[in-house]
Amino acid sequence: MSRPNYDPQAIEAARQEAWQQRGDFEAPQPQEGQARVYVKPSSPFTSGNLHMGHVRDYSIGDSYARFRRGRGDAVLFGFGFDAFGLPAELAAIERQEPPADWVAQCGERMLGQMKRLGFSFDYDRVFYSSDEAQYRWSQWLFVTLLARDLIYRADTTVDWCDTCQTTLASIQVEDGRCWRCHNEVRLIRRPTWFLRITPYLEENDRNVERLQSGGNWDELSLATQRYILGRADGIELDLEGGDGRSLTVFTPHRKFAGAASFVVLSPRHPEVDEWATDPAAREELERMRSGGWDRSARDAHSVPLVDTGASIAGPGGEELPVVVSPIVDARFGPTAALGIPAVDEADRDIAERLERVEVPVSDDGEEGEAPAATPVEGARETTCYRANDFSISRQRSWGTPIPVILCEQCGPVPVPDEDLPVVLPRDLKPTGEGNPLAERPDFVDVECPKCGAAAKRETDTLDCHFDALWLWVPAAVPPEARDEQMFSHPDLQEWLPAERLVAGNDSGGFVFDQRIVTKALRDIGPFSFIEDGEPFAGCLFHEMVIADGRKMSKHLGNVVNPDELVAENGADTVRMAVLYAAGPAKTLNWSDGAVRFASRFLRNLWNYTHDRAAAIEGLSHDPEAAADTEHMRDRLRKWCENGLARITADIEQLQMHKAVRNITRLLERIQDYEKRVLQRRGELDRADAEAQLAALVLLARTLLPFAPHTAEELLVALGVEDSAGALEAWPEEVDIPVQPSASPASP
Numbered sequence: 150m151s152r153p154n155y156d157p158q159a160i161e162a163a164r165q166e167a168w169q170q171r172g173d174f175e176a177p178q179p180q181e182g183q184a185r186v187y188v189k190p191s192s193p194f195t196s197g198n199l200h201m202g203h204v205r206d207y208s209i210g211d212s213y214a215r216f217r218r219g220r221g222d223a224v225l226f227g228f229g230f231d232a233f234g235l236p237a238e239l240a241a242i243e244r245q246e247p248p249a250d251w252v253a254q255c256g257e258r259m260l261g262q263m264k265r266l267g268f269s270f271d272y273d274r275v276f277y278s279s280d281e282a283q284y285r286w287s288q289w290l291f292v293t294l295l296a297r298d299l300i301y302r303a304d305t306t307v308d309w310c311d312t313c314q315t316t317l318a319s320i321q322v323e324d325g326r327c328w329r330c331h332n333e334v335r336l337i338r339r340p341t342w343f344l345r346i347t348p349y350l351e352e353n354d355r356n357v358e359r360l361q362s363g364g365n366w367d368e369l370s371l372a373t374q375r376y377i378l379g380r381a382d383g384i385e386l387d388l389e390g391g392d393g394r395s396l397t398v399f400t401p402h403r404k405f406a407g408a409a410s411f412v413v414l415s416p417r418h419p420e421v422d423e424w425a426t427d428p429a430a431r432e433e434l435e436r437m438r439s440g441g442w443d444r445s446a447r448d449a450h451s452v453p454l455v456d457t458g459a460s461i462a463g464p465g466g467e468e469l470p471v472v473v474s475p476i477v478d479a480r481f482g483p484t485a486a487l488g489i490p491a492v493d494e495a496d497r498d499i500a501e502r503l504e505r506v507e508v509p510v511s512d513d514g515e516e517g518e519a520p521a522a523t524p525v526e527g528a529r530e531t532t533c534y535r536a537n538d539f540s541i542s543r544q545r546s547w548g549t550p551i552p553v554i555l556c557e558q559c560g561p562v563p564v565p566d567e568d569l570p571v572v573l574p575r576d577l578k579p580t581g582e583g584n585p586l587a588e589r590p591d592f593v594d595v596e597c598p599k600c601g602a603a604a605k606r607e608t609d610t611l612d613c614h615f616d617a618l619w620l621w622v623p624a625a626v627p628p629e630a631r632d633e634q635m636f637s638h639p640d641l642q643e644w645l646p647a648e649r650l651v652a653g654n655d656s657g658g659f660v661f662d663q664r665i666v667t668k669a670l671r672d673i674g675p676f677s678f679i680e681d682g683e684p685f686a687g688c689l690f691h692e693m694v695i696a697d698g699r700k701m702s703k704h705l706g707n708v709v710n711p712d713e714l715v716a717e718n719g720a721d722t723v724r725m726a727v728l729y730a731a732g733p734a735k736t737l738n739w740s741d742g743a744v745r746f747a748s749r750f751l752r753n754l755w756n757y758t759h760d761r762a763a764a765i766e767g768l769s770h771d772p773e774a775a776a777d778t779e780h781m782r783d784r785l786r787k788w789c790e791n792g793l794a795r796i797t798a799d800i801e802q803l804q805m806h807k808a809v810r811n812i813t814r815l816l817e818r819i820q821d822y823e824k825r826v827l828q829r830r831g832e833l834d835r836a837d838a839e840a841q842l843a844a845l846v847l848l849a850r851t852l853l854p855f856a857p858h859t860a861e862e863l864l865v866a867l868g869v870e871d872s873a874g875a876l877e878a879w880p881e882e883v884d885i886p887v888q889p890s891a892s893p894a895s896p
């Protein structure tokens with residue numbers, strides 16, 4: 150019998166057809182005593198194309214999901230699209246079509262790519278955040294949090310992008326630039342809706358230690374949570390102005406509070422207007438708030454600074470100038486801080502710009518010499534967090550309508566639950582300017598639910614960051630139950646918290662806020678069963694995929710297209726290559742070398758396995774000869790045991806690059822075993838070959854999570870039954886026949 154060709158396209162199409170027909174990846178109803186494993190991948194924007202970062206993300210998540218299924222655990226591997234927001238809106242503007250149409254096309258295309266790559270999602274559970282049935286619950290969440298005062302409307306300064314004509318959450322501002330268009334962002338004043346996260350910062354902080362000791366959060370993900378929190382430990386003290394005004398100030402420099410030479414207030418500090426009373430200072434402050442603050446000016450040399458002209462008595466009674474600067478926000482949150490140039494470099498830079506302050510330390514090489522400690526009486530230990538409430542409303546049309554009616558008599562009135570969803574007009578065609586919702590009388594003009602007077606709907610929509618707060622929930626609810634029971638279905642208690650989140654390292658902000666809102670929903674009721682308020686029991690963040698040492702971009706012409714790679718090499722090769730090329734904590738600098746390596750490995754394994762499976766037919770068993778090589782079969786068994794233990798441990802820790810490496814090593818061992826037997830006796834006894842085939846079965850089983858199509862086809866060729874249960878079973882132990890008596894006698 151001639152060996153079949155390794156034809157990835159044909160093999161993969163056949164296996165995918167079988168998976169779909171059998172419904173292999175539908176999330177099961179967990180059985181008593183069965184471990185429940187919800188693997189949550191990142192939720193892609195409906196951009197229309199998977200990029201290599203997605204391939205990396207889903208290849209890690211998929212191999213883990215397949216591994217856990219193989220161990221007999223109940224696995225939910227589901228996701229939905231983050232379909233609202235600017236990317237889709239801008240693409241729709243460019244193409245002059247309704248965003249809803251664009252999103253539907255993109256989603257379909259991306260699902261096709263995912264299926265072609267063989268990712269074992271429960272595709273029946275896929276959802277779009279822009280579906281009415283879905284955003285109805287974003288609106289429910291808004292109203293629910295509003296009733297608990299965790300959402301509020303405030304006339305305040307917000308980050309504004311001129312290009313995108315929208316306000317931005319602080320998380321969307323990267324180094325003073327817009328996350329989307331990379332243009333500089335400025336600060337303006339307007340009424341906006343805020344999510345109040347401050348009540349849960351301390352608990353998020355506390356829990357990070359626990360998540361770390363649990364061992365299922367990797368270093369990268371923990372580091373993002375600490376960074377976003379921005380914890381600063383120090384002291385606070387109350388300063389008295391001579392005129393009855395007082396101010397509570399913070400400093401991280403406990404021992405040197407007495408050496409303070411000015412006080413710096415955040416422009417968002419609630420009492421800032423009381424200090425900027427001088428007309429000139431007031432004007433400057435207004436300018437800072439309404440656009441004068443160029444957000445790229447982050448460092449202390451160039452950050453905006455307003456000297457209020459006012460002073461306050463310092464800890465030692467000396468007069469300290471009071472200044473206003475957003476540098477406080479960037480360091481400690483919207484608070485007031487002591488400026489201590491003697492020990493703090495940023496404060497020294499500020500002091501140099503303040504004519505009223507003497508700079509105590511010159512820059513003439515005396516660095517490292519700490520001044521004498523000057524602690525003060527009456528200081529209280531305290532902790533500041535840089536993370537703060539953020540704006541969740543945007544002046545864009547492709548988003549969840551905010552379920553609020555603005556009435557002149559009653560103020561903002563939430564839309565009653567029975568009137569949800571507030572439907573976004575489906576035929577809405579954004580132009581890229583202003584907010585088209587505001588120009589639609591059929592949307593805007595309504596009656597006030599409270600007093601019945603003519604009123605207007607809020608025309609801001611929710612930032613897709615708000616939708617993302619609960620984007621990890623819907624996959625856990627059967628699609629047919631989502632209308633009624635999105636936050637109350639009994640399955641939520643089966644699947645939540647998610648056993649593992651696998652996402653790119655730019656997801657830290659999403660995860661941080663998801664952790665906040667879980668705690669809020671625990672306290673409100675629906676998630677009372679998640680006692681610690683943590684949505685993810687484990688978390689793996691991976692770095693991005695780059696090419697030629699640079700970020701992939703159309704502009705640089707270095708984008709690697711997954712479709713082309715798959716068409717040329719097959720999905721298994723691409724999946725293996727992307728896993729093999731780098732550990733998750735490392736940036737993956739794409740090269741064809743990894744593809745060549747994976748392709749060669751799979752082809753070699755295919756040929757080798759088929760050849761050995763065919764050759765055994767012609768071998769006979771001679772007890773004496775078999776006894777002579779028993780120690781070799783025993784060594785093969787040990788190699789297999791060793792390899793299996795390593796690969797299992799690697800996958801448990803989601804270190805897939807190590808697992809793939811250990812699988813390739815195992816093949817080398819199996820080939821080495823054959824070579825040694827041949828060196829000793831010139832040919833294999835049937836017992837030797839049976840041991841070898843058993844080792845190849847083991848190898849194919851460990852390969853299955855990574856290259857599932859090829860591995861399944863090999864298992865079938867080796868005589869394993871062609872059913873999901875028989876194929877995907879993870880080997881818990883090694884079964885290599887060592888004793889010749891264990892093998893049936895040959896004719």
Ligand SMILES: [Zn+2]
Nearest residue numbers: 310313327330
């Ligand atoms: Zn922008």
Ligand SMILES: [Zn+2]
Nearest residue numbers: 556559597600
């Ligand atoms: Zn009213």
